[in-house]
Amino acid sequence: MRVLHVLDHSIPLHSGYTFRTLAILREQRRMGWETLQLTTPKQGAGTLREEVIDGLRLHRTPSTEGTGLLAQMRQTAARMAEVVEAERPDLIHAHSPVLNALPALWVRLRRRLPVVYEMRASWEDAAVDHGSTTEGSLRYRLSRGLESFALRRADQITTICEGLRGDIMARGIAAERITVIPNAVDVAGFQFGVPPDQALQQRLGLAGCTVLGFAGSFYGYEGLHLLVEATRRLAADRPDLRLLLVGGGPQEAALKAQVAQAGLQDKVVFTGRVPHAEVQRYYELIDLLAYPRLPIRLTELVTPLKPLEAMAQGRVFVASNVGGHRELIRHGETGYLCPAGDAGALAQGLADALADQARWPQLRAQARRFVEQERTWGNSVARYREVYRRALAGRGIAVPAALGA
Numbered sequence: 001m002r003v004l005h006v007l008d009h010s011i012p013l014h015s016g017y018t019f020r021t022l023a024i025l026r027e028q029r030r031m032g033w034e035t036l037q038l039t040t041p042k043q044g045a046g047t048l049r050e051e052v053i054d055g056l057r058l059h060r061t062p063s064t065e066g067t068g069l070l071a072q073m074r075q076t077a078a079r080m081a082e083v084v085e086a087e088r089p090d091l092i093h094a095h096s097p098v099l100n101a102l103p104a105l106w107v108r109l110r111r112r113l114p115v116v117y118e119m120r121a122s123w124e125d126a127a128v129d130h131g132s133t134t135e136g137s138l139r140y141r142l143s144r145g146l147e148s149f150a151l152r153r154a155d156q157i158t159t160i161c162e163g164l165r166g167d168i169m170a171r172g173i174a175a176e177r178i179t180v181i182p183n184a185v186d187v188a189g190f191q192f193g194v195p196p197d198q199a200l201q202q203r204l205g206l207a208g209c210t211v212l213g214f215a216g217s218f219y220g221y222e223g224l225h226l227l228v229e230a231t232r233r234l235a236a237d238r239p240d241l242r243l244l245l246v247g248g249g250p251q252e253a254a255l256k257a258q259v260a261q262a263g264l265q266d267k268v269v270f271t272g273r274v275p276h277a278e279v280q281r282y283y284e285l286i287d288l289l290a291y292p293r294l295p296i297r298l299t300e301l302v303t304p305l306k307p308l309e310a311m312a313q314g315r316v317f318v319a320s321n322v323g324g325h326r327e328l329i330r331h332g333e334t335g336y337l338c339p340a341g342d343a344g345a346l347a348q349g350l351a352d353a354l355a356d357q358a359r360w361p362q363l364r365a366q367a368r369r370f371v372e373q374e375r376t377w378g379n380s381v382a383r384y385r386e387v388y389r390r391a392l393a394g395r396g397i398a399v400p401a402a403l404g405a
Helices: 016-030 067-087 098-111 121-128 138-153 160-169 198-205 226-236 252-261 276-283 297-301 306-312 343-355 359-374 379-382 384-392
Strands: 002-007 034-039 050-052 054-061 091-095 115-118 156-159 178-180 210-217 241-248 267-273 288-291 317-320 336-338
Touching: 002 016, 002 067, 002 098, 050 306, 067 098, 091 098, 091 210, 091 359, 091 384, 098 115, 098 138, 098 210, 115 138, 115 384, 121 138, 121 210, 156 160, 156 384, 160 178, 160 297, 160 306, 198 384, 210 226, 210 276, 226 241, 226 252, 226 343, 241 276, 252 267, 276 306, 288 306, 306 317, 317 343
Parallel strands: 002 034, 002 091, 034 054, 091 115, 115 156, 156 178, 210 241, 210 288, 241 267, 288 317, 317 336
Antiparallel strands: 050 054
């Protein structure tokens, strides 16, 4: 069984998108399948056509800086056709965004290969949340139209959560064509109950403190300005309280300005971006994680990966009650939920969680058990077997023995 994965980007770039991709590739190879990988011009400008990183052979799409979206799709389609001709995959698995699915559908016209489209987030919502367009605008409507066009024409569709599945069905797509392949974790890759690195703790000025924290990209929809404000409100009665912000992103400058204006320079620690291999050490310094995502369409529909990683590590957290969080988190059992979009509600949720520390060992154990039983990558990726079988059979192509009859 040979699967060509068409990707927005891949290693050496680090993102939640990359980590999900690596998990899928790893598990499919464990199942005995051969995976082929092609990245689009979004990987970055350059002339490189192929490279091997960490034993993974990656086909690249050469491109130049400043190339428009239409030209990028043409480049992706041309490069995909070359890889298909040379490698002869059994099917094409195009991952979000829709800019990858449309070239795959074009190649299908010429190569008789089924296309599986994995919508990890809708293109129009990602554009809104990164500020390049506004909901309801002409660009938004066109983006949504292209997304729906690709969904209707893909042989099979996968997505990452029930929220997105519902959105796809609302576009008139039959339920039997959609399969949820949920985000998961490699449980063995996360250590449980590891004590903090005392040298790092001392260096960051966190020894003897109660530490709130967040690790990830500083996007507006993460609601980190609410976390800074909640810290300000709590710090008046808790002089030992500190906030550790690990990472960086578009909101970093605004957050630092907010901290300075609030006079919290001695309460909030910015680490900057940290190598992925080092992030675990920073997690271990945090007593209570916070995920205060704002209530917008993307966060209501899409389940994030970070709470699952926190559960695997036995970290206690408070998350806003947006739909993506509610699909993952059982309040009072695997984590805590609080009203979204309100700094006061977040401060109260954090205070309540800190007051409930006697139950934290129980929460940690229940959260770890949840991911071990329900959210392992092995269980999630096994679902592709039936998806691929249906895609091939639907085009009258013999189903490889690796997929079963």
